[in-house]
Amino acid sequence: MYANLRFVQNLSFIERRQTQKLGWKKNPTTADIKGIVHPPPRKSIPWKNTPLLVGTVSSENGLACLANPPPGIDVVEIRLDRLLQRGVNPQKVQEALAKKRIPALLTLRTREEGGDFNWKSRQRVLFFLAFLPFADAVDLELSNLPRLRRVLHAVRRARKDLILSSHSLRRKLTPLRLKRLLSEFRRTRAQVYKIVGLARKISDLHDLAQPLFYASHMRLAVLASGRLSVASRLAFPCLGSRLVYVHLDEPAAPGQPGHDASFAFRDLRNLL
Template identity: 30%
Template sequence: MTPQIVGVIFSRADLQRALRMRQPPGLFELRLDRLVNCIDEVKAAIDRLPARFIITARDPREGGANNLSAPRRRALLLQFLPRAAWVDVELRSARLLQSVLRSAEAKNVRKIISFHDFESTPSASRLDKIASDARSLGADVIKVATRTDTFAQFERLLDFFDRPRAAAVAAMGMGKLGRASRLELARRGSVLNYAHLGSPAAPGQVSIQDLRRARGT
């Protein structure tokens, strides 16, 4: 898979910025949990986006907004799935959102199975188990985002990324070394590299211009 820059649409203002972009990223991500209060506006606009998009409705335990229940998140994802290129479901939510994953398979929407740890970077064995479990769920991409406040955490994340996997991997750090980790992992070939369109949506998130410079594009 060719690595892509992903512009995160986190707000109504981000949506308007995305619609005006003359040099869009390879993909956008619609954070439906963040956009739930302007969802009709999003529905009306998405066919005018200048790139294909990922949909996600993040679990509150992994940074999701508005404390959305699993049934509410399921309904949002199924509503937007027919027009999406990708869907992102957290590993911890996969059982509750099985209908979303099945529908994605039927509609040829590619699947990202994700894991977010805002406290630390897990051990190598734990990260390997996460990747194995995600692959068993049919992940086209395994996404891992972890806290990288120390060089030891940073190195664990890089080591995880550098090991061969049965599926493509998107990896990124958050926190004090989040910016450095994202730029380094983009250089190493992380397949999805997330960027903000105005203000960072996660600790350490970088701009599209930063990622383009890091990748030499």
């Protein structure tokens, strides 16, 4: 459990000098984690209680939700890319995770996946390894697995849960692309396979929903991005989608609703 902590302490002298020169707000590295923060006990995620409500944290104030989660939230997602982009000291994130009373999902998105932080190639791997002992599950992007093999092996060794994701934020996922995507998913064992696809029209939502019918055995979580994102969060869980994402402080994606959002039947037309 503490192997990764020793790894962080033994980071290269060059990395530490770079941190001193640029400051952690501009170019954070794992060398900014100065003290030893002990990881908390592992918390199991009730994957069978679907749909699970995942609350996303993107700000320093939102970290308080780890110790005081809002009612109904099953998992808190720590968007480390957004936290670092906003200048949050990585040690503060670890300290908040050490006090968590709810399962934590660790996510480090690239900009191509809808993230905020401009990762250097090695930097992202180092942050994954440094924060893995504090998380109960990790979200990895399917297209980045070749660059994250070291992280995937660490996830397996630590027996952390895995969400394997695929984001198509600039073009819609056709039925053929979805079938190919499911075939690629099957090569890597995960607790949940998450698909996020652009949806501009109702027909795009229809295409996105199809895997929930013909591949229901795969434990899928399907969401739309774009104008119909909220509609997908309301409809797809009724069709078997395993996860619903809401934010606990500020939207982590366009159209992401807050955890306390409510909708009336009269609002349905405005969502389509």
